[in-house]
Structures are given as structure tokens and as C-alpha cells.
Amino acid sequence: MIGVDDLRVSFGATTALDGVSVTVATGEWVALIGPNGAGKTTMLRAIAGLTHSAGGIVLAGQPGRQLSHRRRARLIAYVPQHPQLPPEMTGLDYVLLGRTPHLGYFAVESQSDRRICLDLLDRMALTDMAGRRIATMSGGEAQRLVLARALAQQAPILVLDEPTSSLDLGRRVDALELIDELRGERSLTVLSAIHDLTLAGQFADRLVLLRHGKVAADGKPTDVLRDNLLSETFGAGIGVLRTAGGELAVISHRQRPASPA
């Protein structure tokens, strides 16, 4: 569970988050949506303790501000939009980094840590990647590897910043399905920023729309994905279509009609 109450972040004179209150229930998947600069990344970083902030943060029932780096990393696994992937590191060594919060300061990984990470590689269909260098992996493989590292932390909360931004549409759906399956298997609480509004509506239980560092809307996809609300927030003509199967598709309208060919 994540509880955020009146969260504020400012960088010098710029206010990035201006009193955001959001609760994510245990096992729930909430997607943060909103235009560039609305504060999505800042909010995720503040929750992960990676930037200075004011306001209340509760992680799995514990006051987030009083946690040491290590304790926090056992509660919350954070994946940035562009993870740094040391090209010469092998897949297994990379996933083993996820065990850091469980290791003593001077300790090295035990056999059980290796077991956990090898099992995760299997789960992610990356069995063959254990001994491979990251430099040789595809975008989709690297994405799953990063997810495996986050899961190796065995934290109940997963915070993902644009987890699919580097993938093609097919791999995006694969990745989000995988996150959803893992959420079910491990009762994970997931908070993620997702740019693609259609995908956000398909996968998240709830959407939180941020605008200028404030919550502009918070609710079920059908409540948040509305033409006028999105058009106003994103400053562009945006339409929401309902498919025959009942899914919502978000499209943008051109500002000028397409010129005839």
C-alpha cells in the first residue's frame, strides 16, 4: 500500500508537485498520466525517497520518511524510465544487484540469493541471459531484466516510470501483461507512469491524472479518460472511442484537417 498526503516538491523557485494526495491500495495498479512536466516522474521519485519532498508518505504501513535507504529498498522497488545498463555486466550479476537491500554491508551474495535470481530469470524467460552480457540483449530482454532486478528486491511495492517507453507496441503489451501477472502472483502494489493513455486505461485499476503538479482527476479509467478532460489537460484535441469489445481507445485529432493528397 502507498499513501501520499499533501506531497510537495520544489526545485528552487519551480514547484514540481503542489500538494498531491493519492492512495494506492495493496494489490492495486494505479497509473499516473498527464502531460510532460506535470510531475509524474517527480512524484515517483519522491515516493522512492530519491528527491527532497514535504508531506506524508506511507509505504506498506510504515512512515516513509523515517526509513533508512536499506529498509526503504525492501519495501519499494523503483525502476526509472531509462535504467543504466552496464554493458559488460552479465544478466545474473545485474539481477543480483536487486539483492542489495537484503545483504549486510560487507556481505556477498549467498547461494540462496543466486537461487532467487536464477528463478526470476527463468520466470522472465531470460534463462539463457544469466551468463550473457547486457550489451548483447535486445530492448525487450533488457526491459525484462530490469524488471527481474526490481523483483529481486522482494519488495511489496513496485514503482515504474514509463516501463515500456523503449519498446514497440507488441513488446509493450507483453511487458504490461507480465507486470500484471506478477502483480497477481506476488500481491504487488504497482504505481507506474504510463504515457500511452490507451494502454494505461487497459491495464491500470485506477488512473491519476496530474496537471501542473496537482491531481486533476483520480478514478476508474472510464471516469478519467474523457474527451474534454483530456483535451483540456493536454492542450490538444483528444477523443476517446469505445471499441466493440468495450475497451477505451484514446486518439488525438489533428489541429488542421489533413491536406488532400
Add this chain to the structure above:
Amino acid sequence: MRSSPARVPNDRVGDRADQAIGGSQAGRRRSGAGRAGRAGPGGRAGPAGRAPAPLGPARAVIAATAILAIALLAGVSIGPVSVPLGIIADTLAAHLPWHPAVSVPPIDAAIIWQIRLPRVLLGALVGSMLAGGGAAYQGVFRNPLADPYLLGVAAGAGLGATAVIISGGSLNLLPVAAFGGGVAAVALTYSLGARAGRHGEDAAPRGAAGTASILLAGIAVAALLTAAQTYLQQAHTQTLQSVYAWILGGLSSATWSQAWLIVPYVLISGSTLLAHRRLLDVLRVGETEASALGLNVPRLRLIVVIAATLGVAAAVSVSGLIGFVGIIVPHLARLTAGASYRIIVPVSMIGGAAFLVLADIAARTVQPDTEVPIGVITAAIGAPFFLFVLRSRRARADTS
């Protein structure tokens, strides 16, 4: 000698360095994986997906240790008077508590025990600290160009030593002043840089605030102290030669007492750096992610800098400013043993010891009558090697 080329601002301070997956990067990686392996320029083609066969941790440590053993033996044996290995063995045996009855010519015994052995051992200690410190700095600042003098230890030590020499103080004070100057310079750099980082980089992640500021503060402090040192040096030209000789560095005045003097620092610094080598690997994913993985990045950085500084300042205090060891040897370790700091740190320490002992052999044998400054030898080997590293780095675009 003084200004090493490593004082280049960190080119990947930010966390959005060139390794992010995303955008065109991922596309490039994918197409790269599509071809068989990564046949980089420079003949680094290998079987699909295999690293260019590093030695592996155990073999790398064994190989480096073997080279060190040979270097130590050669260092004792080679010189104006060459000493056969049998006599070396007998001399060493004669210093064992219950030694067998051996007879060694007294002159050979004196050369070995009082001149060569302290010099060789001191060189090994100094080399291991310089290379170990360089490896640690490269890891903790995530900068392949970092060397142990990055934060001003050399400039501070130089100023301290110069002050003692021009004031005509006892030469026994020289190591103390050099050590104190080096440690004080790094403390100044760190406090200025960390404070500037706190004020100036709100937007930076909490762990990352400071790295760039610390490196920049190091450049400024080094420049300031070097200016002061140069001024003092030029204002007292009568001592120019001894100041200059100290700055060039060397092991020619090595004694047992100097070796014993730095042993405690070597032990503390070496064991601390070795104990942190896994955490340096965690830092390879960047300060933000390392922080998210539960690492207290500012604390790790402080501990590593303190440990490296103690070792490097101790080394500099007895040997002067020997350049290039601290940057070449970690890169050699990286190229031969692999990119993990778990291997780079120990191999750098052992390899640095061997490298400096070998360089010292060259320094005292290249010219028949006089010694070549050891810094000339390390740089003469180091500069071409440095260019080679840069070339291969560009080819593979990786030392992380």
C-alpha cells in the same frame, strides 16, 4: 609531473549517461544483437554474446600475484651489483627466527637487507596504494579518467613538502607535512564540493547531488594549492632542486622505517577498499538507482574517499608524486580481468605493486650511473598506454 591528465571533469556525472535503454539506443542494441556478437572495431569479435574472454577473478588474482612475486625477486636481484637468487634465499633465511646455518657474504647481505629489500617493499606498498586508490576513485566517481590525485592530494602533499624544504626544517618532517597537506587538501575539496552540491543541485537525485561539484572543487583546490606551491618554490630558488626532486618522486631514499611507517595506512586503506568492492559494483548502475537499491551513496563515497586518501597520502609522503600508476593499472585490470570492481580492486592493488617495482628496476638500471626519476619511467610507459586505453574505450564505448 604535477598535473596529471586525469583532472578532467566527469563526463558522465548525470544519471542519463549514454547507457540508458530507450529511444534509438535500444534500437541500436537490438540491431547489434542481430549480428553475430558485437564485432567491435579493433578485432574484438567473439562468439555470439560472449565477452572478450576475461581471465576470471581467481586466475586474474593468481596471475597478478605471480607477476608481483617475480617483480619482487627481480627487484632484489637486479641492480648495479646483481645478486644471485640463491644468496637472496640465504639472506632471507638468515633473518628467520630459527634459521638454518647459512653463510652469506656480508656485502651481499647488506645490499639485500638494507638497500634493496626496503626499496622493493616500499615500492610495492606505494604502487598498491596508488593503483588501489585510482581504482576506487574510478568506481566511486564513475569516471574512467579518475586517478588517485583527483581530489587534490598531490597538490596538498606538494605544498606541505615544499614548505618543509624551503623552511629548512628537519627532513624527518617531510613525510608528515606531505601526508598532512594531502589529507587536508582532500578534506577541503570534499567539504566545499559537498556543500556546493547541496545548494546547487536541488533537482539532482539525493544520492547524486555533489559528485560533479566535488570533482570541480578538486580541480579548483588543486589549482590553488599548486599555485601556492609554485610561488613558494620560485621564491626560494636555492632549494629548487630538492623541491623538484621530491615532486618527481622516487624510491631511492627508501628505508625500513619508511616502509613500516606506511604499513598501518596500507592495511587500513587496503582492507577498507577491498571490503567495499561489491558496493562499487552496485554503483555501476548510477547513483539514483544505487540509492533506490538501498545504498547510502553519499556515505559510501565518503568512506571510499577517506580510505583511498589515507593510503594515497601515506604513499605520496614517502615517495613523492609518482604519476600514471593510479590510472594505468586499474585500466589494465579492467581490460584483462573484467569490468567488475570485485576483481578490479584487488587486481589493481597487486598489479600496482608489481608495476611500480618493475618501473623502479628500470629507473635504476636504464642509465648506468644515475637514476632516472621513476615518474619518467611510469609516464613513458603510461602515456602511450593511456592513449591505447582511450582508443579501445572509444571502440567499445564502455568501462562501466
